[in-house]
Amino acid sequence: MADAIETLTRKDFVSDQEVRWCPGCGDYAILAQMQRVLPEMGIAREEMVFISGIGCSSRFPYYMNTYGLHTIHGRAATVATGLKVANPDLHVWVITGDGDSLSIGGNHLLHVLRRNVNLNIILFNNAIYGLTKGQYSPTSPPGTRTYSSPMGSVEQDFNAISVALAAEATFVARSVDRNTKHMAEILKRATEHRGTSFVEIYQNCNIYNDGAWSFATEANVKDDQTVILEHGQPIIFGKDRDKGIRINGLAPEVVTLGNGVSESDLLAHDETLDNPAHAYLLSRLTHPDYPVPLGVFRCVERPIYEEQIIAQGRQAVEDRGAGDLNALYHATDTWIVPEGPDAETVQEVHEELPTSNIIPDIEQEDPMAPRTALQQLLYDPISSLDLPVPECVSADTSVADAVETMRSKNLGCLLVVNKRGLLRGIFAQGDLFEKVAGRDIDLTKITIDSLMTKDPTALKTSDPIGHLLHLMSLHGFRHIPIVDPDERPVGLASFKVMLKFTGGLFSDDISPN
């Protein structure tokens, strides 16, 4: 099989369909590079699926001799997501355009990038609606005159790279149809990336928007008006490679090397930065004020959507066993109607099944209901309080050590735990006053075991706050330990904490105004 893959050539990817783009269209170059690059990727042809939406670019799958879907306007990313979840082993490309993915399908583009589905999105940006014969698109700059904007577009255009970065994309790159070598390199990088890779390709529509990207394609200007991003390298451009991008405050500026400006003063490109700010800043380098970057803006790793879904399925099988229909049907109370017409008794069966909690009871309480301050004070769980972690000591701690700990850490009390960490007592300042002060006791000789309050009243994090208030008011407790279900201390509720919480609840009512 591996041999078979290696011997694939460009021709293996050419379908029997006649290519029907306009002569001179930039799409031809992208198709040719894709068909040239894929044989080098070591992927079996049948494992590849090209999925498109609607528009000129979206004819692409018909011309690729792989599996393909020509879907509906803007929705290719959704179909690709479902396919990857059903079959994560496939290699999926989404072929789309500026109208398809940034206008009608804008929502799906955001969410596929956010989810990080392991697929490749190639966005052909020609800044025009070509298939519908020349209306301005979301990437047409303001002022663009088209059949639907005869006096010029009055809309702010999208920057595709900025949009992708804002949507948390893990791989973001740009290339241009006329630079086939660069495009091939970027297509390879995109294919190799694990996660969603987003590639914008400046593509010329020679019929409705000819020359939209000439600043990036014409031999006499492109070196001065674009910059090729190289990971780890300072950002240098220009025909003579004598200009660079320097950061001044939060803004980029174009500088000329020499006259005291050296390469080390320039912004160095790092596509692996976790913080997308660097990539975003580069995405804002736009024509004509700056050279427009081509290359990989960002390439980082993040968990892959479909892999996590599959992993949850495996986890569920591990936790609950592989699904058993019979158990599923019985996963609630059942009763048996016996055979025979005279059967008198109906037997009740309570099945104890691992999946018995799949059909939850109707909750007694409406969880959506808004809660008043009073309800929060009385009914909300103690876990909603901001409780300090208690200082725990063992019962054989000397009183002297205990006092020192309390003094140095400014504590009102210590919790006493046994070897297993379970709550056994509380040692408070009050104990010192009542049982130690004024007596002739060597504090280094006796342990707190004899002085502490044994088995003190404790509450659980799930108990309502009202219960805490009740105990404090009833018994005058200043501190109440909060324990987990095993009785390990997890918090210490003090009078002070309660005052602060109560004050916060009614801050609107009690703040002087």
Place this chain on the structure above:
Amino acid sequence: MAEIDIEETAESTLFELSEIESIAIRFAGDSGDGSQLIGKEFANTSAIVGNDISTLPDFPAEIRAPAGTLPGVSGFQIHISSEDIYTPGDEPQVLVAMNPAALKANVNDLPDGGIIIANTDNFTRNNLRKAGYDSDPLEGNGLSNYRVVKVPLTTLHKEAVAHVEGLTNRQIDMMKNFFALGLSYWIFDRPIEPTIRMLEKKFQGKDEIIDGNVSTLKAGYNFGETVEEFQIQYQVKKAVVAPGTYRAVTGTQATAIGMVTAAHKAGKTLFYGSYPITPASAVLEELAALKNFDVRTFQAEDEISALGAVIGAAFGGAFAATGTSGPGIALKSEAMNLALMMELPLVICNFQRGGPSTGMPTKTEQSDLLQCMFGRNGDSPIPIVSPATPSDCFDMVIEAFRIAVETMSPVIFLSDGYLNTSAEPWKIPDPDDIPTISVEHRTDPEGFLPYLRDPKTLSRPWVLPGTPGLEHRLGGLGKEDGTGNVSYDPDDNQHMANIRAERLARIADRIPLQHVMGPKSGDLLVLGWGCTYGAIRSAVRRMRQQGYSVAAAHLRYLNPFPKNLGAILSSYKTILVPELNMGQLSLLLQAKYPTQVIAPFNKVQGLPFKISELADKIAEILGAPKNAS
């Protein structure tokens, strides 16, 4: 002991009986009063003692409505019977009202002579005001047509749990509904043990909670027994039902379990893509909890994405389904046509709700039938199946998958919110007895064409991407049959439209013939579909018992219709078509069977039909019963 009094009412024959055949009881209170919980518990216990049950939770429309106000009232109605029952009952004979608002919102549904059990502790001035009462209705003559049982329920409850240590006031308050449940158990002669076992299981390790709930449950039961004045107790005879193991099931559960069954038995991944929408979200949640059955759920960013992903998953070889309601179907219509053109098998569940636009999301309607039939661009024949009862959702969603896979077509499963939330007993099947949907994925490249058709079903091969030598492209553009090549040729387009129509028509060869209950011919056939099954069946049975000659049929296959439907209709003079819409099935029938007399009977009030409404309509059409007088 608190005092209790029962106001005697005008004549009432129903309640003289110590043994009755059926009764409906409604629990009503604030959303937080636990009416749903005790209602469900009462239903379970009734099922366990052998009654047939049917339940209808009536959630408040405004889930954040303030306590004690009319919009905040939440109810749960149970119908228990010695016979097969099909609906939660028209009107309850017993109303348990936890506060004045619950009384006010429900008292009009109670027939004369009905019993009101009122928690007098909650009939405070403040609560009366919130419910809009000027004076206490329990005190005046306003309720003289009913038997009013005044119970200081909160007080009695607090006494009952006073001995239990460690309960918070909040917990004590939450438990009071179990006093009402205990009293109801006594009135209807049900055992309290199943509920005690439930409590012990649910609150294992929380002894004080168990003790509190059980104490008040017993106190409620004993209260009924020991208060001499309380002389109402009923026995509902055991229902005669087929032997077997039963459980209660809602439509939501049955739909989810059915989908899992279809996929699991076929050895397939189940992919369910859905965007949250009432009343469909519950199915997504049910399925998300079943990941150990190779269920992969996808909560999409919008309705369109949900179906887009389902199309991708179906192409990838999964059993794929989406679920939504009418507004979501509207958004999905373009993608539904894509699935139709690509000829991929998938299921689109429409859990209908009140429309148009946002309409009444928590209320039920059957008004999406024509949307599902025709609501897409172009001629777009998509098969439609529709479940008749909560447990029927299990069978019909499996049918939807079977038809989808056999036909290589999207199939609409047209259910509704009423079926989703209602429960009924379900005789649990043996999974081995459920037919496995056979799936074939072609792997042979010899002579392969993506739209090569099975001569019988006209379906194309389902080829999985990843299969060597069968690479092909599918799309939504007009195409040539066989190759699937894009084509705008007039003959190709006509041919493909014919194929899609014929492919749908041939499904009629593979579905059951329509069944009729009652005389095989005559003056009147009541023809329904969907959630009206119970009401229609009950009404027709009642009228037949009264001597009327009337038959009933219920369509579970709406597109195409069963092959014998035309012959059935022509055997009756009039076809009465009750629907919770403005006459949608009627319109289809009038178009398809133009010589037939179709009598539409419609309502769109967000509520199911009452049996009495249908019975009255039947009487209106037929006049006096034939063998009467």
